Structure formats: C-alpha cells, structure tokens
Amino acid sequence: MKKSPRLALATALLVALTGISQANAADIIPVITDPAGVGYNDTTPVAPVGGNPGTTRGEQRRIVAQYAAAMWGSVLQSDVPIYVQARFLSLAAGVLGSAGATFVNSNYPNAPIANTWYHTALADSRAGVDLVPGSFDIQSQFSTNFTFYYGLDGNTPAGQVNFLDVVMHEYAHGLGFSNFENEATGAFFNGLPDAYSWYTYDNTAGKYWPDMTQAERATSGVNYGNVVFTGPRATAGAALILDDRRDFRVLAPAAVAGNYAYGTASFGPPISTTNFNGEVVLGTDAVGTPGDGCEAITSNVAGKIALIDRGTCGFTIKVKNAQDAGAIGVIIADNAVANPPPALGGSDPSITIPSIRVTQAAGTSFKANLPLTVTFVIDPTKMQGADDLGRPRLFMPNPVQSGSSGSHYDAIAEPNLLMEPAINGSLRGYYNLDITPALLADTGWVLNTGNAKIGSPSVPDCDTGVKVSKDGLLFAGASVSGLNDVCLITAQTRMGYYNCVKSGVDRLVGSTLLTSIEGSKVLTCARRVTDRQVFPLPL
C-alpha cells in the first residue's frame, strides 16, 4: 500500500511533539539593511501612536517589525534563528512591498516528507541546523511612498493601512503559508510539490494537488469554492472560529434552485436573512440598453427584487433607480467572467435597500427562468469559508489572481482571517492570528502551547502565566512577548520600562484579551525586570 505523505507528516509531527519538546520559542530577527536616514532608519520626528512609543518614523517601523517578530517567535518553536531582511525602498506607485521565503529546501535531515519543498525557516527548524547559513530566511521590503499606521492597538484610522497586520501577514507567508506552484500553468516549482500543497485538496477532482497532473492542477487553480486545506489542525481551528454559513439560495423554479456565490455591496444595508427574500423580476428602463437600469426603472419591481445587468453606469445608480421604483432589493448580474462575484463598489447614503452581485453565468441562468423566488439562509451545520466537511476553503478565483490564488484562505470566510488575500481594517494582528498558526503546524511547524515567558538579559524567562495562545486562536501570550520586547528596546530607565509594559497591559486588559489576574502576573514579571535590569540596554 502506498504510504500517505500526509500520514507520514502527521506521524513526524507526533514524534516531534515528544522528541523535541525542549525546543525553544523561535528567535525571529529582523535585520535592517536600510542606509542611514532611510526606511527603518528614517529620523523624521513623529509622535508616539497607538501604543508604539517610537519618536521617529524609522523607530516606529522598527518597533512594529520587532513586535511582529516577537509574536511569531513566541508562537513557533525553533532552535535555529530566523533572519528576516527588513528594508524600505521607493517602490512603484501602488506597490506597498513584498515578502517571501528566500530559499526552499527538500530532503534535508528529518524532513517530514521526501521530495517536497519546505520554506527554509521551517526546514531549518525541522533539521535543527541552518541549512543555508549566512543567508536571510525571509525577505521583506516595504514602500517609503505609502502612509502606514504604526500603532500596535489595531485602531487604524480610515484610509490608512495597519503596518503590523501587513507584517504579520507577510511573515506568515515567509514562514510557510504559501505554495510554490504556478496556478496559471499548474507547474510545481522545479517539479516538486511543497508542504502546503500536500494538504491542498480539490473536492471536484477528488484529488490532492501532488496527485494531479499539471493540467489537472491548472484546472483546480481556478476551481473557486471547491479547493480546501485538509490539515487537521486548520480544520479543527476553523470549527472554533468560523461563523455559520450564510447562503444565497434560489428556491424556485426547480430548474435553477440551489445556492449561488455572491458579492456584497459597499453601500446600502448589510444582507440579512430578513431583508433579502421574495420574488425576482427583471428591472428594465426605457432608454438605451433596457436591462442596464441606468435610467428610471419602468418595469414593475415594486415589492420585488430587481435583476439588473452590470454595465454603462455605476452600481449605486442602478440600485437607486430600482429603489425609486419600489424594489426591495437588487441583484446585479455580472457582464464578465469572474468567480467569485466581486463586490459592488460605490457610495450613496440615500440607498436603503440591499444589493448583491452574481456571476455572469448565474445571471444568464436567472434571466432564462424568471420569476425566481430567493432567500438568504443561515445554515448552522456549515461554516462560512469552509466546505461541508468543515475544511477551510482556499482562495482559487477564476481567472487566476497571481499571488492571491492558492496561498490564502478564501475571502468569503467570516470573520475575516489574517491570511485572506485582502488585508482589511477588521484584522487585529496584534493578538488575533486565528487559524494561521494551525495551518503552519499542519505543514510542519511545532507550536508553543505553554505560557509566554518574558524577561530581559538579567531576568531570563519569567513565566507570565499567560498562555501563548488561548483556544489556539487568540494569542494573548504572544502579544505580551511582543510588548515586552518593544518596552525593553525603547526604555531609557527602569520605570520607563515598567510604565511601557503597564500601559500595554492596561490596553490588553481593556480589550479583554487578558484578564486582570493575567495582567497582574505580567506586571509581576515586569517588576522583577525593573528590580534587576539596568536601563537603557546596550543596543
């Protein structure tokens, strides 16, 4: 019988959990390679923001990088330091930055699966040695031409991007949350599968990616909604975090009955099970292309949901015209191939009815079967962003979105996940890593499950009593580790260090990430450092 590589990996992980139980939290070390005055060394004075005590732009950037490194280092185990090249460059307009593993390794000592690529940081941790000594393990670069929010509190102002969320996301890619497959062609990097792909499963084909031909993988790479990550830890984590599934369902006629993918609107009320039910009819106007809804709707849509084609004018115009004609909702049928249906952009505060977007194919089918009866349903037996077996879906849009396809959770997941393809303001990377570490564990990483230990050169390893992760989802202890490192490197005095930790603890207790008892335990460790450590540290 052919031995399953996934079974081999699971066995190896069990051995690892017992065999290297003495392994330490990983040392993840950002290495600044910016010249003086630039990027991480930018000396522009700024005011401390959102728990980031830095007083220059460069210092705030370094603090965020250090915080992220300490958090991921607290979560993962490795005896081999992980070096991350960190720099800011003037990048092209619209480009924020890039990141990724610098090397991949296969068939190294203690590799869980033979003939399989591993991100070099993960390979190092499994081998117990630096397989590419003297080289960075992860490369990261960000743009000097973009205004990030450098706070550590998640309170990102509108119109800005949270740098910590971005760094946490990108470090995860560099650590192991990505494949090395070309989704457009189906080709594996240098002909070998990677650890991530061994768990990438296509429900339609009934195959894992390494078991497919290249052509089959190319087909799978655009099989939106039907490709999942089957790792047991990611699956277990999904059950803890994902909301009940919300389906858009056609009830009648029978010819088109079923669930359909949809995109939501940035205007109007959120979709609910109570505001999007009823009969669907065509919304037409009397000018130009009748089905585009760009002028006053003349068909009878009162009390009904209007089906309108995309094109010619803005979505808000179409929906507002339908609303003015008495419609209770709108379905926009796409005019181009895209699956999943993208969101409806725009803004109009006068719109009070809900609207969604469906694929071009669904729209064509709907129009051939009008009138429809539709509804939104909550299915408590299924999860939003997972398949019917509870396995988290991977983002496989059609057409391929290079860089987004494959190496992310599906954007349909609710709540939003750190490793969805779009980084948005709802993330809280300073403590909520959701099921990202679980997936990394499936690919071979060993996670720290004990308490976070903080300290200083003079007071090593003070046990805070705070678990690195709570329920495997909220990483309270990891956040405390990040906080401690930031306070150590920025404090000029003992009390400066203590007050920095206390301020951060107060913030974490205030957000209920820590209980007051846990906060007190962290401060006990901070007092120990305050008593014995000389500040500033010789950095």
Place this chain on the structure above:
Amino acid sequence: MSKIQSRSAWSLATLAVTVAVSGAAQAGKPMNVVEKKQAADAMARAYFAQQAAPARKGKATATPQLMPKGGTGAEVPDDLHNYLHAQVDASGKVRIVETDGPTAPAQHKEEEL
C-alpha cells in the same frame, strides 16, 4: 556562477562575521533582545559585505543544488514572492491585494460600474 555558489564565496569572505552571528545564536536560547540585536547587526554587516563582494555579480538561479548541510536547496525567485499593492476606491477606502512578482494587479472589481 549560481547564486548559491556565489553565496559560498561570499560566506568565505565574511566567515568571521558569520561566525559572530552563530556565536550570538548560541549565546542563549531563546536569545534576549541584546543578543538578537547583536545577531542582527552581524547579519547586516555580512549582507553589506556580500553586496560589495565581486562574487555577488554572479547570476542568481533557482536551479536546485545540493546543500552542504544536507538535502537540496533552491533560491525562491522574486516572482514567487508575495507583492502587496494598494488600491484606493472612489470612496477613499484602501484595499490591499497581493500578486506574485511586482506586476501590478488588474484594478480590483469592487469598481463603481
């Protein structure tokens, strides 16, 4: 010359620095923040030495090569790194999207029409 070969040449040229990095790595497990800073500084010096070394001029390659400490390694080409792009819609909302390599993504279809 492959990049891994060039890295070997560079490693010889910066052996002392690399040893310093390793030494820092062994100073404590896990390292404290001072040890991490020392390791980072040593690595940065090695990087800048690498940039200045003639061997660096060798063409990079993603071709797998046998690694001195076991197994096979290959450099991940830039076009397999995740690139972040910012797109701002008409309402001022910033959306971050990723691509493989620096090629700008198609405008996200959270468009207005």
